[in-house]
Amino acid sequence: MIGIALIGASRFMNTQHVPAIKASGQFEIKAVYSRRQESAKETIDIIGHPVDLYADDLGENKSLADLLKREDISAVAIALPISVQADIVVKCLQHNKHVLSEKPIAKDIATAKSMMEIYESLRDTHSGLIWAVAEQHRFVPLHLEAKRLMNEKLGDISFFELTVTSVVDSDHPSFKSPWRKVPDYQGGFLLDGGVHALALLRLLVCSNTDFDSLYSSVRQIQPYLPPADTLVSKVDLKNGVSGTVTLSWGAAVRRLSLNVYGANGMLHVDGSNSVTFYPKESSLRSAPKPTPEVVTVTPKYEFQDAVLAEYQSFAESIQSGTIDEKLSPKEALADIAFIELSINSSDNHSPVKFTY
Amino acid sequence: MIGIALIGASRFMNTQHVPAIKASGQFEIKAVYSRRQESAKETIDIIGHPVDLYADDLGENKSLADLLKREDISAVAIALPISVQADIVVKCLQHNKHVLSEKPIAKDIATAKSMMEIYESLRDTHSGLIWAVAEQHRFVPLHLEAKRLMNEKLGDISFFELTVTSVVDSDHPSFKSPWRKVPDYQGGFLLDGGVHALALLRLLVCSNTDFDSLYSSVRQIQPYLPPADTLVSKVDLKNGVSGTVTLSWGAAVRRLSLNVYGANGMLHVDGSNSVTFYPKESSLRSAPKPTPEVVTVTPKYEFQDAVLAEYQSFAESIQSGTIDEKLSPKEALADIAFIELSINSSDNHSPVKFTY
Numbered sequence: 001m002i003g004i005a006l007i008g009a010s011r012f013m014n015t016q017h018v019p020a021i022k023a024s025g026q027f028e029i030k031a032v033y034s035r036r037q038e039s040a041k042e043t044i045d046i047i048g049h050p051v052d053l054y055a056d057d058l059g060e061n062k063s064l065a066d067l068l069k070r071e072d073i074s075a076v077a078i079a080l081p082i083s084v085q086a087d088i089v090v091k092c093l094q095h096n097k098h099v100l101s102e103k104p105i106a107k108d109i110a111t112a113k114s115m116m117e118i119y120e121s122l123r124d125t126h127s128g129l130i131w132a133v134a135e136q137h138r139f140v141p142l143h144l145e146a147k148r149l150m151n152e153k154l155g156d157i158s159f160f161e162l163t164v165t166s167v168v169d170s171d172h173p174s175f176k177s178p179w180r181k182v183p184d185y186q187g188g189f190l191l192d193g194g195v196h197a198l199a200l201l202r203l204l205v206c207s208n209t210d211f212d213s214l215y216s217s218v219r220q221i222q223p224y225l226p227p228a229d230t231l232v233s234k235v236d237l238k239n240g241v242s243g244t245v246t247l248s249w250g251a252a253v254r255r256l257s258l259n260v261y262g263a264n265g266m267l268h269v270d271g272s273n274s275v276t277f278y279p280k281e282s283s284l285r286s287a288p289k290p291t292p293e294v295v296t297v298t299p300k301y302e303f304q305d306a307v308l309a310e311y312q313s314f315a316e317s318i319q320s321g322t323i324d325e326k327l328s329p330k331e332a333l334a335d336i337a338f339i340e341l342s343i344n345s346s347d348n349h350s351p352v353k354f355t356y
Numbered sequence: 357m358i359g360i361a362l363i364g365a366s367r368f369m370n371t372q373h374v375p376a377i378k379a380s381g382q383f384e385i386k387a388v389y390s391r392r393q394e395s396a397k398e399t400i401d402i403i404g405h406p407v408d409l410y411a412d413d414l415g416e417n418k419s420l421a422d423l424l425k426r427e428d429i430s431a432v433a434i435a436l437p438i439s440v441q442a443d444i445v446v447k448c449l450q451h452n453k454h455v456l457s458e459k460p461i462a463k464d465i466a467t468a469k470s471m472m473e474i475y476e477s478l479r480d481t482h483s484g485l486i487w488a489v490a491e492q493h494r495f496v497p498l499h500l501e502a503k504r505l506m507n508e509k510l511g512d513i514s515f516f517e518l519t520v521t522s523v524v525d526s527d528h529p530s531f532k533s534p535w536r537k538v539p540d541y542q543g544g545f546l547l548d549g550g551v552h553a554l555a556l557l558r559l560l561v562c563s564n565t566d567f568d569s570l571y572s573s574v575r576q577i578q579p580y581l582p583p584a585d586t587l588v589s590k591v592d593l594k595n596g597v598s599g600t601v602t603l604s605w606g607a608a609v610r611r612l613s614l615n616v617y618g619a620n621g622m623l624h625v626d627g628s629n630s631v632t633f634y635p636k637e638s639s640l641r642s643a644p645k646p647t648p649e650v651v652t653v654t655p656k657y658e659f660q661d662a663v664l665a666e667y668q669s670f671a672e673s674i675q676s677g678t679i680d681e682k683l684s685p686k687e688a689l690a691d692i693a694f695i696e697l698s699i700n701s702s703d704n705h706s707p708v709k710f711t712y
Contacts (some may be wrong), residue, residue, distance in 0.1 A: 051365055056578055058429060064426035069588060085559060153403060154559075156607070156609060158577050158586065158604065158606065159586060159588050159602060159604065160708060161517070163615075165617065166483070167636075181455070197475070206573060209491060212706075215571045215590055215707060216590070216591065217592055219596065219598070221514050230514065230515060231596035232599060232600060233516050233590060234462075234571055234572070234573065234588060234590035234600065237575055240575065242368035242573035242575070242588035243588060244517070244588060244590065244602060245515060246515060246600060246619070248514065248515065250514065251617055251622075252514070252618065252620055252621050252622065252635075252636045252637070252638075253616065253617070253621055253622045253634050253637070253638045253639070253640060254637075254638070254639040254640060254641050255622070255639075255640040255641060256641050257640075258518075261521065261604070261606060261608065261609070262608065264608055265608045265609055266607075266608065266609045266611070270640075270641060271639075271640075271641025274643060278609050280523075280608045280609070281523055281608070281610075282608075282609045282610070283610040283611075283627075284609060284611040284613075284627075285610050285611060285612050285627025287626065287627060311461060347579070349569075349707070350707070351571060351705070351706070351707065
């Protein structure tokens, strides 16, 4: 069992990480750190067995630094506000703790790259040190099933369309976090939520290639969603394939639709529990004809399954000393790079190369 | 009754124009011109009453020039291969015939503009002369219903996505025309079919604005569809709204989908006989919820209704001396401009302004 500490006591930590860590059977939760002890109460309840609490308002020997000195804790799970997380990830790595930190990897490319440089230099002396970035969309069973189906049936990709829209209003649970309401990082929800969409897209269309360039318009539609809530982009892959990406957290409807068109048909992924492959000659103009082969997977707890898979993969990475690509900072960096480069592209009214 | 002659004897002329002209009750078909008399047989059958046939292989007094001398013929309907049509449109206008010519207006912007200049100069002396370009997508009852619904319910447009894909193989009826199989004009099916999609898009999103700029990738996916069959574009409107346009005649599935997202919901138009408006807070991620108000129109002969409406509008334009905007060369020029500017944009890997 790998001794692990939880850094942060958010709703997502409580509802997703804790159950996944317990279900994985690979980790033993030893401690929880939160800025204020009050915030960690629910987390400790959910853990359900005695753990040590560390908090800034608990006095002596109860700081994060104290937690990081413990030798029985070799890993940490970090889920903190975007702008706070980077320094703490680095601090944990510098204490030779294996880290699983929540997406996005950082608030911008520069921060992420500087974190990655520090990590690489630490690996020079501690080669098995693992820094994993949790992006559950790379682990959602439905998405992996979509990829399998695509590889089996689609043939060469012709073009693609990704659309993710959401309605964020005062009732939106995420909007209750003050740091999300008044974001001190670029892109606001576009960064925070957009990386998930990009991870899904890249999982499916960037297998043996990557984005080559993009041209985006980034706008703020809802006055209460600064600095931006909507992104519309044309993307070209290095292999010559083009596609479109539309992301909006300022929309009036909720929608997830990824269509990947290929030589033999079209793969459709949406926010439901099914992936559809429409074979060649299908007509989606009225009733699909010929009847497409619909493949359905219905995991009971889709996201929880994904977070569980993240922890299983994190444990394997620690044991082998080699990171699972799906957890790698490099992949997570590409996701935020799309958002940052889109903002640059929009500001300059110019296509940008996908280099950073 | 307006005396009209048919120029060209294609399948579309026979199945769409002739029934629409007859149903309009505004025109009397006096004559048919075709390059070869043989080709016009079916057209004359469908007309069902005696008309004069003009053809290049009929000898003296039976040429197109002879037809155009007739004073009892004041209008012509022209449906000819794209590269042939421009000269004949001009010739008919120069003989003071009102013209309804099929889309696309011409093979390129330069040709269309030169035709429009000639037309304008002819109107200096014959102010009531009408040149109408037939684009049935601006007259399809479903599309007009979509526009009405949008104006009534959508609120300000946030962004939009248009996708039209088609499967063109050796069985495709359009592919049997030799001039379509080996196109001598830019864009191939992208020009020929794409203008319909652009007309639909512009009808809905360009009411009080127009395209400002676009950035497109234009590719040939199917080796038998030169010079290009696929276009992927990001489009910005002058009012700051952005959207995506994906057109492919080299796809493996058939699909038409136009989503216009606005302040109060989303309007969805597809190739079926219905338009759907999803009100605010709708979730399209699984079953739509709350139940969207679905408006359905089910015209018996949708395209025929549209062509009929074109002829009614053409007759009114002739009678009033003022062209219906939906038939205007200016609108038809904008549709082909999108395709030509997209090709330029793709060739130069650069966004282009929507000016021409």
